[in-house]
Amino acid sequence: MDKFGVAQSQKYDVYASRLLPREEYFTSGHRSCQGCGEALAVRWVCKALGKEAVIAHATGCMEIVSSGLPQTAWMHPWLHVAFENTAAVASGIEAGFKILSRKGKWPGRLPKVVAMGGDGGTSDIGLQALSGAMERGHNFTYICWDNEAYMNTGIQRSSSTPYGAMTTTSPPGKRSIGQATWKKNMVAIAVAHGVPYVATASPSYVFDLYFKIKKAIETPGPAYVHVLCVCPTGWRSATDLTVRLGRLAVETAVFPLYEVVNGKYRLTVEVPKIRPVKDYFRLQGRFRHLREPEINFIQRQVTSQYELLLKKCEAAYPEFPVISHTEESQEGA
C-alpha cells in the first residue's frame, strides 16, 4: 500500500500506454473539456475494439465533441442517429450485416457492432431501446459512458446521478440535499435481461477496462459495459485529478469494478482496505454542501451495497471504514 492506499499490484497500470496497441482509433483534435474522463475511456475502448468494429453512438457529450461536420475524431465506421435509439440502431446494423453475410454480399468476417451512449442516453431516455435490443439477443456490445449527469446540456441530473450530488436541476437548498434518489443500477438491469456479459469499468484501470471490452465483443449475443467517466466540468473537480478520482471511486467502493458472466458475479479489482467515501467526495464540488450526517448515511448505503455485491461475488470481505458518531439526521435528509 502506498500513501493513497493503492495496492502495489495495481501500479503497473501506469505503464499501460506502452503495453497496449499503438494504433489510435479515436484521434486527437476533438473538442472535449480538459481532463475529460470520457474521452480517455473512448480512446482505450477503441483500441480494445480494434479495426474491425462499427460504432453506433447516441447524442451526447462524446458525439458533440467528436463529430462536428466536416471533421471527425473517429477512425471506425461510425453512425450517430439520435439520443434514445442507439441500441435499436446497433441492432439494425447487426441484423443488416447478418443478412448481407447470409446472402454472400459481405465477404469475410463480420465486424463487431458496438453501441455507445451516455448515462442519460442509456439509463433514462434510451432504456427502452436498450431493453428491446438486449431482449432480442442481438450480437452487439453496449457501452455506457457514465459521467453521472446530462453534462452536454449543462449538468442536469439523470437517474445515474449519485445521491446527494449537486446538479443544475438537483440543487441543494433549504428543502433539498441535492440529488434525492439513489443511482439507478444499470448493471442489475442488464443482468436481469439475461445478458451473457455485463461489467463495470473505469479508464483509471486501463487493463481491466481493456480486457473487459475484449471479452464483451467476443461474447456471442449482447454485452453491456458500464464505464464510470470522471467529468471535471460537471463534478467540479480539478482537471488533473481525473484518473485519481476514477481510482478513488473504486477504492471507496462507490463504483466497484466487477463483471457478471452468464449471471456469475466476479470482483475484478479487489480493494483490501475500503477508504471512506468522504475521501472521494472532498475532491468534488458537487458534494461540497453535504454535512457529516448525510455523508454517514451515504457511507452506510455504500457499505451495505458493497457487502451485497461481495456476497454475490463470494469474495473476501475487506476492511471497511468506521462511521463517525456525529448525530445523524433523519435518513440523511
Add this chain to the structure above:
Amino acid sequence: MAEHAKRLGMEVSIAVSHAVQMARAEAIAAYPITPQTHIVEHLSSLVANGDLEAEFINVESEHSALSACVGTSAAGARTFTATSSQGLALMHEILFIASALRLPIVMAVANRALSGPLSIWNDHSDIMAARDIGWIQVFVENGQEAFDHTVMAFKMAENSQVLIPTMVNMDGFILTHVVEALEIPEQALIDRFLPPYVPRHQLDPKRPMTMGAFAMPEIYLEVKMKHQVTLMNSYDRILAIWEEWGRLTGRHYQPVERFRTEGAKILLLTMGCLGEVAAVAVEELREQGLPVGLLSLRLWRPFPFAALREAVNGAELVIVCDRALSLGGGAPPVLAEVRSAFYSLASRPAMLGYIIGLGGRDVSPEDFKEIVARAQKENPEAPSQEFFLYGVRG
C-alpha cells in the same frame, strides 16, 4: 396485361407484402399497429417459411423500428418497414434523420387518424403531420397501385441520384383490408426492373466513414439546401421509373392523375382512394351535363407543381378535398399546397376547400355530388368560410 403475369384476388395488405418479397427486401423492422398489421404479419410468415431471405426485427416500438431500419440500411441492406398513425408520430424524430442520412428505406403507411380522440380509422392526419420530413411521398388508390408503387419505391429510393427514403401511403382499412383482383408480375420481370441493391455508402471498416455528424450554423443550411434540391430533382427520375414500369407492365402512372378532365370547368381534387369514389360521382355528373372532372394527386413529395398547373389548365373552379385538418389554421394541407402552386400565376382558378372523411367517416359518391352542388352556390371570390367541414353535425 404483361406476359406471364398472374391475376389473383388478395387482400391489399398481402399484396403489399408480396411486393416487398418480390423486391427481395433484406431487412424489415416493424412494430404492430392497426391497420398496418397484416402487412408485417404476412412478411414475418414469409421470412419464417424461408420464402423471403431477410432479417425480421421485432422491435419494441416504432421509434426503434425506424431506428433499426436506419441501422440495416446503413449496413447496406435493402430495408422495409410499415406503420400507421401513432406509430408514424412516434417515428417522427427519426423520419427527418433517415432522409438527411440519405438512406433508401421504403415504408408503407396505412393512413389512419391521429389520436385524440383515439381512432383506428382512416384519414390523412398522420402523414400530414409528417409532410416535411424530406421523404418521397406517394399516394395510391387501389390494390394494384399499392403493389406497383411498393416495388417501384425501392427503385426510386435507391437511385444513385436520389438516395431518399420513400413512403407509399395507402388508406387504412378502406384500402389495406379489402380484397381486390390484381395482377402480380412474374419474379423475373421484377428482378429485371429492380436489380440487387448496391449501397453507395455503407458502414464498412475497410472504408470507415462518419455518418450523422452534427452541423454548426455555418454548414446546416447548405446541407438542407442539398436535400431540398435533390428531392426536387428526384422528380424526373421518379417519372422515368414509372415510365419504365409502364413499358413493362402496361400500367402507366402520372404525378397528377386525370379523369374526365376534357373541357372540365369544375375540378375535384383528391388524394388516396377517395379518387375512385369521386370518379363515380364525376361520371354521373357528366351524364347530367355538368362539366366536372377529377384530379387525383399521386405524388405528394416532391410536389408536382408543373404537372398540377398543366392538369388544372382551363378549369374555373378547383374543389380540393382534404382528409386532414390544420387546427387553428386556414387552408387544410392539400388546399394550402395547391393554392400556393397557383398564387403567383396571373390567371388562376378559384379554389374551395372541403374536409371530408376524417377519422373514418364514410364518404360516398353522393357526398361528392353534394359538395359540387354546394360549391357552385359559393361565391368563389369570397367564400363564406375559409374551408368547409363537410358533413359535420352541430
